[in-house]
Amino acid sequence: MRGALLVAGTTSDAGKSVITAGLCRWLARRGVRVAPFKAQNMSLNSFVTADGAEIGRAQAMQAAAAGIEPSADMNPILLKPGSDRRSQVVVLGKPLADVDAVGYGAYRDRLRAIALESLGRLRAEYDVVVCEGAGSPAEINLRAGDIANMGLARAAGLPVLVVGDIDRGGVFASLFGTLALLSAEDQALVAGFVINKFRGAPELLEPGLDMLRSLTGRPVLGVLPWADVPGMDVEDSLGLADPVALAPYGGQTLRVAVVRLPRVSNFTDVDALASEPGVVVRYVTSPGELDDADLAVLPGSRATVSDLAWLRGRGLDLAIAERAKAGRPVLGVCGGYQMLARTIRDEVESGAGLVEGLGLLPADVEFAREKTLARPEGVAYGRPVAAYEIHHGLVTRDPGAEPFLDGCREGSVWGTTWHGAFENDGFRRAFLREVAALAGRDFTPAPDVSFRALREARLDALADLVERHLDTAAILRLAESGPPPGLPFVPPGAPA
Template sequence: MSGALLVAGTTSDAGKSVVTAGICRHLARRGVKVAPFKAQNMSLNSMVTRDGAEIGRAQVMQAAAARVEPEGAMNPVLLKPGSDRRSQVVLLGRPVAEVDAMSYRALKERLREAVLASFADLRTRYDVVVCEGAGSPTEINLRARDIANMGLARAADLPVVVVGDIDRGGVFASMFGTLALLDAADQALVAGFVVNKFRGDPALLEPGLAMLRRLTGREVLGVLPWLPGLWLDVEDSLDLADRGSLGYDGSLPPRGEDVLRVAVVRFPRISNFTDIDALAAEPGVLVRFVTRPEELADADLVVLPGSRATVSDLAWLRERGLADAVVRHVSRERPLLGVCGGYQMLAREIHDEVESRAGVVPGLDLLPAVVRFGAEKVLGRPRGTAFGEVVDGYEIHHGVVTAEGGEPFLDGCAVGAVRGTTWHGAFENDGFRRAFLASTANEAGRRFVPAPDVSFADVREQRLDALGDLVADHLDTDALDRLIEHGAPAGLPFVPPGAPGGTQL
């Protein structure tokens, strides 16, 4: 098999990432050498690959689904919002600019060249490349400079499958509208639809599916059932709205006598909150994302996670009364962990002329450390030890923390039950996670016992296999194969906007 496919969506969070991962796992299980690709990703969840590139965490997950090593070419353009109006542009794994919507346009030709070169490179080294679109392909105000959706499909002559989330409602209107708002040349590449997150008997959908086929001349390639618990390396904080209190299999019973309650502060610019996924995989660990001081009252462990805007999110923490709640938590000798931006907030002071340009800002003064922001971003894949266990992590930051006391903790420091590190991904190391949770439970006075047999790598593999099963069991895989190998069928009809108006229902 040889070819490529673009998975687009009617909206953000329609299911493009998981469908792309599912197709990658389905093909990999058949012995196909397959790679994921996302031309342009906007996300604050990222990772550092072995080749030193920063790419979206979703593409790392999709590479795992494809059973290949993630690399910079799989996500050549990554946008990391620092405010409502400005984003950092990461090109081929390295930051190149801070832009707003207007100045971003000046970069588009350079980005387009990098996108097409990266895609062409992957095509020479893999049998199949499964591309994921960004947002919606019918953001018609942006179509002229699009490099991630139909712009990529047109440039590379890719067949396009459009995914719609039926759980949100309005899936038939969104699918028809997505097609109808495209011009004729774009429509010619849209080969079919996939309905995602359906609860119930698929037979109930058949009248609507039949009408969609008749109105568009395109096939519905399948209906994917609702499958809870697939929070895997999600792209942005939209996904946090559905989490609340979470564990991978609901509230798993603890192995000891107590549940361990973890409160993760949900900053406005929270980043790399996938660090918490491995904690949520542990039986008896209840993880909550919180935004109010009272939500910290019964927490055994409070986590200040990563942030793309440390100084701004620290001000938010103070404005909301959460900073005082964190200090009260520590005063009760309860454990506190800061990761990357969260660690920076725990320092005595922050010197920032780079990210916020706020100058010297007082931190929470819970750890003896000083932060200085540098122009160069630190990207790395460090290894160390903590609690007698080997820890592999990754780091992505401009703020450099210098510890001036305390006990060593990974690359950071600890004072009593307060700990800080710039390393992401530490909890994916099973031995370290268990030792950290055991220490945390002891410090919090909980009779919680970490499970000795939970492998987070196995948890992730099970979820990826579940995605592969979704594709194999519920999509027309023969039709997918034909699209990948032969492209969109010739002669697909053009559907003008408003076409259904006179249709007899």
């Protein structure tokens, strides 16, 4: 077969990413050559492909679901917010410019052409391309320049499924309202609905489903039940929640506190820590929440200097310094590592010039205009480590500093720019053993937990949900043949 479809949503975090991943895994299990695609993604959670391109981490997860290597074509445009008004525009994996909303308009036609070319290449190579929308297709203030939702669907002739999250409430209003706000030309491509995260008795939902079908002339192609499938890479901090801890494995619990920075990036680094039985990971924003933590983590940041100022404004800098002085474990990753250094010279990201760091590691930082994008490999604790790097800040450690991956260590404080390092099972267990020893905890990591195997099992669980609860035959017909002709136009206010 040959085909494509677009999975849109009534809101951000409605479930587009995980349903796209579930469809990719379900199709791959059937022997279909399938690829994910998201024309434009706004996310601080990114990944580096084998050839050094930066894409959204969700698309890398979806590629894993499809059983293929991720590529820049799967997410040709990535927007990385550095403030409330400006974002870095990454095109085909490389930074293009830092712009505000007005400045972005100057690039729109060029970016639309690039996105369509990427989709065309994927459609030529794969049997099916499952596209994911961005935000909501009913953001009517942005429709004229849209390249990720109905603008993409219209340009590529894609049938559209609209996903609504019933757990948020108001799902029928949001599904109907999304459709009613679209033009007749856009509505003609909306071929059905999917309701996500349903809890309760299915028969209670049926009257609403019947009325939605009657009002819109479109089928509900499935109701996915609420299911905890942890470890699926969310796109932004809207979907950020404490990772689900597995049952304890002997000994005591090891407690990890991750500082939730305003511009936190690549927060999925800690998912692998939470995959260890007995490790409890939580996000914190105040000094008191660090008190009982065995390990405090400063994660990545898209705005290192600004987030460092936020840290100081909350008194978290003093709490972290006290931990280090007492020999209690602290870890900084990428932007968090930069904060732990003595000085940060930034004329690129913030333009702040020379800024004093926390001074807990014997290193200094200088921001470069060219972004480092790499897939490094190394050894730590005698175990192999494969990871990825995404940063402008270049850290220079003192010649005599104790190395840690590409970074350094001073007593109970570690710093590295490597993302994804804890997905390496042997290294993760060795690191946690040392953290536990320094924290005085009776904790021993389980000897046989494979993060890769856990992620594969979670992707299979998503595919199982798709197979059991969606009308997969109808979805395949839509992907291959497009939306059926003659779908009715639904004007705003039609229910009244």
